[in-house]
Amino acid sequence: MNPAAARAPYEELPRGPLDDGHVEALWCYRSASSQPQWVLPDGRMDLVAHCLPTEDGALSGVWLALAGPCDVPGTMVARAGQISLGVRFRIGWGGACLRVDPAALRNRVLVGREVVRQTGIDADSILKAPTVPDLRDALVAAVRAASARARPGAGHARAMAAIEVVQAAPPEARLQSAQDGVASRTLRRDVLAAAGLPLRCLAGIVRFQRAMRLLKAGDVDTLGALAFEAGFSDQAHMTREFRRFGGFTPSLPREAPIVG
Known part of the structure; x- marks a missing residue:
């Protein structure tokens, strides 16, 4: 073998x-x-x-x-x-x-x-x-x-500061604080240049991935609890984001390898 x-x-x-x-x-x-x-x-x-x-x-x-x-x-x-x-x-x-x-x-x-x-x-x-x-x-x-060789500038530093905030769970509660102190147009430009995706989209992906980890670990008993723990505003919000980022509902996720 x-x-x-x-x-x-x-x-x-x-x-x-x-x-x-x-x-x-x-x-x-x-x-x-x-x-x-x-x-x-x-x-x-x-x-x-x-x-x-x-x-x-x-x-x-x-x-x-x-x-x-x-x-x-x-x-x-x-x-x-x-x-x-x-x-x-x-x-x-x-x-x-x-x-x-x-x-x-x-x-x-x-x-x-x-x-x-x-x-x-x-x-x-x-x-x-x-x-x-x-x-x-x-x-x-x-x-x-x-x-x-990476030599990022001030814009990248601003973007990374905002990204680090939304990566803290729950991301929805922290999205506004990530935007505080920086002009919205400037931050949008900085985050797109650094990550290639808008900050709000990144926050949604972080939330979706957190929900997937909770499902895999079996740490929640109901979909309502899953929505709360992952940082969604409610169960309907979670279902919409699962369809957007996964193409399925949270009641029956597909098995997915973590590959790029």
Whole structure:
């Protein structure tokens, strides 16, 4: 039996030298089949190296993808046996580290040479990696170098201050305080430049993701309690946002891998 086949399809790996302030997770996803995988929006950006390992562990092909911030659900189709190694940036940091415009990548995925062209990362060691461990190390090194070059300005700092506030639960109660002290037009521009999504949309995604975690953990007994704990104004509000961000109602959520 192949040891990799016994592992969970998705796992988060130690981040090692990656900047904790910029990077949320280093993850690995192993596809057992070519069935589409449901992907839910989380407002983040992911740089992903996909590969097809052979039976002896060598890589027969490596290609890059850059997933922009999403506010709609989608699907990812992977080849059977494909391994994907990804770096998930914290909200607001993908664009700053990779020097791309997050708003231009909203609900988009760049693939192959276009990733290198737009980000300018040194991809040679990634694309030529002989094994999965080498690929992981090359991806980490490339992201670490990109992260070290990030030089965000005052607008990014204002955006991140507001984003950090709405990420505190419950987000709806804190959305107004995130906007205090900054002209609304200025803050809208700053947040779009940093994260690629409006602040109110990000607050909704944070609320939706919190509700999904509560459902998965089984920490609530009723949908009314779920709406309250996640920060929705009421159950109807929660149902609308579940349909918007997940394409389903909170009574019967689909199983979804956490992939970019």
